Amino acid sequence: MNRRTFVIRTVAAAGALGIGWSLLPPRGRLGDRDTLPAKPGEAALNGWVRIGTDNHVTVIMSKSEMGQGIHTTLAMLLADELDADWSQVRTEMSPQRAIYNNIATVVDGLPFHPDDDGLIRRTAEWMTAKVIRDSGLMLTGGSSSTKDLWLPMRQAGASARAMLVRAAADAWQVPAADITVAKGVVQHASGRRATFGELIAAAALLPVPGDAPLKTAAQFQLIGTPMRRIENATKLAGTATFGIDVALPGMRYASVVMCPTLGGTVQSFDAGAATAMPGVLHVVQVDGYHGGTAGVAVVADTPWHAMMAVNAVKVTWNHGAMADLSSAQEIDRLAKVLDTADGHAYYSHGDVDMALQSAATRIEAEYRAPYLAHAAMEPINCTVQFANGRATVWASTQVPGLARRAAARALGISDGDVDVQVQFLGGGFGRRLVVDFVGQAAAIAKVANGAPVQVIWSREQDLRHDFYRPACVARFTAGIDDAGRLLAWRNTSAGQALLPPILRRLFDLPGIPLDKTTSEGAFDQAYEYPAARIAHETVPLPVPVGFWRAVGHSHQAFFTESFIDEVAHMARQDPVAFRLALLTKHPRHARVLQRVAALSGWGTPMEPLSDGSRTGRGVALHSSFGSVVAQVAEVRVDAAHVLHVTRVVCVIDCGFPVNPNMIRQQVEGGIVFGLSAALHGEITIEKGQVQQGNFNDYQAVRMAGTPVIEVEIIPSTEHPEGVGEPPLPPIAPAVANAIFAATNQRLRPLPLRLARIESTA
Amino acid sequence: MIAITLNGATVSINAAPDTPLLWVLRGELHLHGTKFGCGIGSCGACTVHLDGVPVRACVTPLSAVGARVVTTIEGLHGPEADRLVAAWTHVDVVQCGYCQPGQLMSACALLRATPQPNDAEIDRAMSGNLCRCGAYSRIRAAIHRAAVPAPSAD
Ligand code: FES
Ligand code: FES
Numbered sequence: 049m050n051r052r053t054f055v056i057r058t059v060a061a062a063g064a065l066g067i068g069w070s071l072l073p074p075r076g077r078l079g080d081r082d083t084l085p086a087k088p089g090e091a092a093l094n095g096w097v098r099i100g101t102d103n104h105v106t107v108i109m110s111k112s113e114m115g116q117g118i119h120t121t122l123a124m125l126l127a128d129e130l131d132a133d134w135s136q137v138r139t140e141m142s143p144q145r146a147i148y149n150n151i152a153t154v155v156d157g158l159p160f161h162p163d164d165d166g167l168i169r170r171t172a173e174w175m176t177a178k179v180i181r182d183s184g185l186m187l188t189g190g191s192s193s194t195k196d197l198w199l200p201m202r203q204a205g206a207s208a209r210a211m212l213v214r215a216a217a218d219a220w221q222v223p224a225a226d227i228t229v230a231k232g233v234v235q236h237a238s239g240r241r242a243t244f245g246e247l248i249a250a251a252a253l254l255p256v257p258g259d260a261p262l263k264t265a266a267q268f269q270l271i272g273t274p275m276r277r278i279e280n281a282t283k284l285a286g287t288a289t290f291g292i293d294v295a296l297p298g299m300r301y302a303s304v305v306m307c308p309t310l311g312g313t314v315q316s317f318d319a320g321a322a323t324a325m326p327g328v329l330h331v332v333q334v335d336g337y338h339g340g341t342a343g344v345a346v347v348a349d350t351p352w353h354a355m356m357a358v359n360a361v362k363v364t365w366n367h368g369a370m371a372d373l374s375s376a377q378e379i380d381r382l383a384k385v386l387d388t389a390d391g392h393a394y395y396s397h398g399d400v401d402m403a404l405q406s407a408a409t410r411i412e413a414e415y416r417a418p419y420l421a422h423a424a425m426e427p428i429n430c431t432v433q434f435a436n437g438r439a440t441v442w443a444s445t446q447v448p449g450l451a452r453r454a455a456a457r458a459l460g461i462s463d464g465d466v467d468v469q470v471q472f473l474g475g476g477f478g479r480r481l482v483v484d485f486v487g488q489a490a491a492i493a494k495v496a497n498g499a500p501v502q503v504i505w506s507r508e509q510d511l512r513h514d515f516y517r518p519a520c521v522a523r524f525t526a527g528i529d530d531a532g533r534l535l536a537w538r539n540t541s542a543g544q545a546l547l548p549p550i551l552r553r554l555f556d557l558p559g560i561p562l563d564k565t566t567s568e569g570a571f572d573q574a575y576e577y578p579a580a581r582i583a584h585e586t587v588p589l590p591v592p593v594g595f596w597r598a599v600g601h602s603h604q605a606f607f608t609e610s611f612i613d614e615v616a617h618m619a620r621q622d623p624v625a626f627r628l629a630l631l632t633k634h635p636r637h638a639r640v641l642q643r644v645a646a647l648s649g650w651g652t653p654m655e656p657l658s659d660g661s662r663t664g665r666g667v668a669l670h671s672s673f674g675s676v677v678a679q680v681a682e683v684r685v686d687a688a689h690v691l692h693v694t695r696v697v698c699v700i701d702c703g704f705p706v707n708p709n710m711i712r713q714q715v716e717g718g719i720v721f722g723l724s725a726a727l728h729g730e731i732t733i734e735k736g737q738v739q740q741g742n743f744n745d746y747q748a749v750r751m752a753g754t755p756v757i758e759v760e761i762i763p764s765t766e767h768p769e770g771v772g773e774p775p776l777p778p779i780a781p782a783v784a785n786a787i788f789a790a791t792n793q794r795l796r797p798l799p800l801r802l803a804r805i806e807s808t809a
Numbered sequence: 810m811i812a813i814t815l816n817g818a819t820v821s822i823n824a825a826p827d828t829p830l831l832w833v834l835r836g837e838l839h840l841h842g843t844k845f846g847c848g849i850g851s852c853g854a855c856t857v858h859l860d861g862v863p864v865r866a867c868v869t870p871l872s873a874v875g876a877r878v879v880t881t882i883e884g885l886h887g888p889e890a891d892r893l894v895a896a897w898t899h900v901d902v903v904q905c906g907y908c909q910p911g912q913l914m915s916a917c918a919l920l921r922a923t924p925q926p927n928d929a930e931i932d933r934a935m936s937g938n939l940c941r942c943g944a945y946s947r948i949r950a951a952i953h954r955a956a957v958p959a960p961s962a963d
Contacts, residue, residue: 115905115942276901283906284894286842286882290907293841301836326825352824352832425846425854425907425941474844474907475941507847709901713947717904720943743851743939752932754945 129205191770327353337487391583398579407527426474515594532619569604605777666785673770718775816884853938
């Protein structure tokens with residue numbers, strides 16, 4: 049299938065997602081005062097803001113807050129255009145309406161190279177945006193939130209401001225042009241003034257302007273400044289409500305045990321002992337939902353009673369199709385596939401075979417990445433009440449629309465009979481894009497006679513029934529000439545695709561032929577290869593896989609940025625200079641790389657250590673989700689062969705930096721999250737069963753292992769781009785390249801484990 | 810019925826003596842500031858104080874509390890706690906926030922025992938508290954800031 053056919057099918061598929069969603073005529077995303085439910089003492093001016101007679105400005109959040117600081121950023125966008133005072137502003141989760149659907153992430157998912165600016169790409173993006181606006185999903189992911197709402201939130205603020213000004217102009221009988229607004233006060237040159245609260249009743253009766261002028265960058269008061277997180281106080285007091293903190297009158301608690309073998313089912317179970325235990329109310333078998341695994345749940349009066357009793361249920365499992373699956377064998381199989389498979393070329397340029405033949409030196413390497421779990425701090429949980437044919441779901445989810453559908457299907461009711469209340473997420477990282485646990489919780493709540501039930505997974509269930517970052521194997525061949533110039537680049541990777549099973553589960557869509565997530569991070573980078581072929585071979589495997597922070601970029605960046613480092617060393621060139629020579633038409637990338645080199649002291653010797661430690665610096669450059677990030681990592685390998693990552697310098701160009709403080713937080717956090725994966729992250733499967741169960745055997749970086757992190761944000765006036773994921777991909781290759789610089793060991797499988805006995809080469 | 814002293818009050822609890830303190834707090838008393846993260850003492854999300862000493866509530870049976878005073882995030886007060894919350898806010902430590910009550914409990918116990926901790930002391934005291942969002946460098950900066958009795962005005 050060629051790209052054009054694929055694009056058209058994608059758009060048709062996007063249209064098919066619309067089933068069950070109200071189709072609005074294509075128009076702006078402003079909404080009107082009826083978009084939001086009424087609240088006493090407050091009035092809505094559009095779908096994004098309510099103002100109270102007490103002067104509170106409530107900004108409506110259509111994105112889930114999972115640590116990325118999006119509530120702060122979105123509130124800034126609207127409050128700035130509204131000219132509200134920051135102390136007036138508070139946030140509230142939105143209901144589910146078409147205006148809140150995420151357009152940016154779906155458009156970003158189209159498989160185009162970033163340099164492709166052709167008509168097909170522009171048409172496909174426009175059509176997709178149009179379809180998704182009306183038929184898509186509320187979704188927080190793909191580092192898309194700021195990008196998605198940069199204009200809609202500002203337009204909503206500007207429109208609301210215009211209504212307040214109009215109301216004041218009418219009341220004072222003066223021209224609107226003579227009225228100013230600052231810090232929540234509307235004022236006329238004559239000295240007359242009114243607060244938002246005094247004007248809201250009249251303003252709310254006016255027509256909603258769709259074309260209120262937006263501020264120029266020079267007029268921003270909040271946007272572009274380092275604002276602190278808006279929900280700090282409740283999170284520090286322990287009063288912020290995460291999904292697991294939802295408390296309802298008469299609530300029951302459920303604990304589940306799923307088949308230890310992925311995809312297994314329940315043959316039979318003996319609930320006798322469990323039923324006799326204190327507080328136990330129901331013992332119920334549950335199916336696997338949305339790719340999850342079946343199991344047995346115990347509903348009890350307290351969480352501890354449920355947890356104790358679930359251990360007492362004697363289950364006989366059908367271990368199913370994955371009973372013999374071993375991840376080590378599967379990864380070997382991926383490598384074997386690459387002996388013969390050519391893959392689908394996501395990027396192809398020039399005659400690679402000829403260029404490789406003419407090369408003075410050819411370099412080959414194979415890289416591997418394991419399965420990974422998300423392991424967010426808040427274990428998977430979900431609360432559902434099902435009474436009188438209607439359900440309410442309280443969940444930490446990135447996809448309230450899909451959660452609604454999952455609950456509706458599990459309960460046999462229509463989507464419209466389910467209300468989803470999104471809570472704070474104790475981390476998402478992509479795990480909460482899957483709604484297996486929502487379907488499961490709904491099915492459990494069905495037996496509770498109308499009582500709300502909170503299902504809490506143990507950490508072991510959370511780690512053993514995740515939707516894992518797919519394992520992947522990549523092979524490279526590069527050719528260089530006598531002068532050490534790159535002539536050709538060939539890269540084929542093999543692994544599971546993410547999208548086909550998800551689309552099938554959710555929308556009954558047949559498999560789509562291409563999945564950009566498999567090759568992103570490999571095919572879409574800026575390097576100007578004289579000749580290149582970058583391909584991915586999709587290998588269907590039964591392991592449940594999902595979106596893991598930075599998705600394909602998370603491992604493809606490791607492969608590509610490690611291998612380019614190998615080629616640079618083989619070409620006897622400086623790794624920074626070698627990359628820069630391939631970026632002559634990409635000044636944005638070149639600048640980020642040059643800045644990180646300058647800030648890190650690249651090229652200057654590292655301080656010698658007297659204790660026998662060896663030190664080294666490594667660099668990596670990667671673009672994802674619209675942003676460009678470069679990192680230099682410094683490592684020390686001590687005399688006992690223990691690796692320490694001591695310092696990471698990071699430069700990011702993410703377009704206009706809307707909230708530099710949250711950007712820095714995400715850079716720091718993305719580096720630590722990526723470092724955990726690079727140094728420790730590995731999920732292994734034996735006999736279909738995930739071997740790791742808790743933080744003692746699925747390790748993560750802790751305080752002592754955290755490097756000094758220095759961050760620079762490139763000033764920019766371009767459209768804001770993604771931030772939550774882009775800082776992650778470069779850290780693994782930067783560290784691997786630093787290890788090579790320190791030890792001459794080229795580590796090609798993740799996680800990075802130093803060999804005990806080293807060659808002295 | 811087992812009576813414990815919790816956040817300055819005596820509370821009678823109707824739970825089996827082997828119930829972990831975490832689930833007594835969350836399940837019986839509906840004090841949700843103390844978080845569940847792992848259940849095996851490996852993440853620190855459930856950190857509370859027993860007579861001022863940080864312990865993991867998920868592996869502390871109710872029967873082991875005895876006469877010791879239990880303090881949770883809801884009852885964490887005093888000059889060190891105030892300085893820590895101010896520093897956490899100033900440095901803007903929090904991301905998802907789920908680990909943060911536990912981090913504050915550990916940090917507060919550290920500052921009470923070691924008013925001016927160095928980096929190695931911070932590493933040691935905070936090693937049991939996982940943060941999957943990776944807020945560690947800000948946690949470290951905030952502890953240093955809170956350790957100064959009179960924070961500078963910036
Ligand atoms: S929940 Fe107690 S240490 Fe993790
Ligand atoms: S702030 Fe999210 S786990 Fe620490």
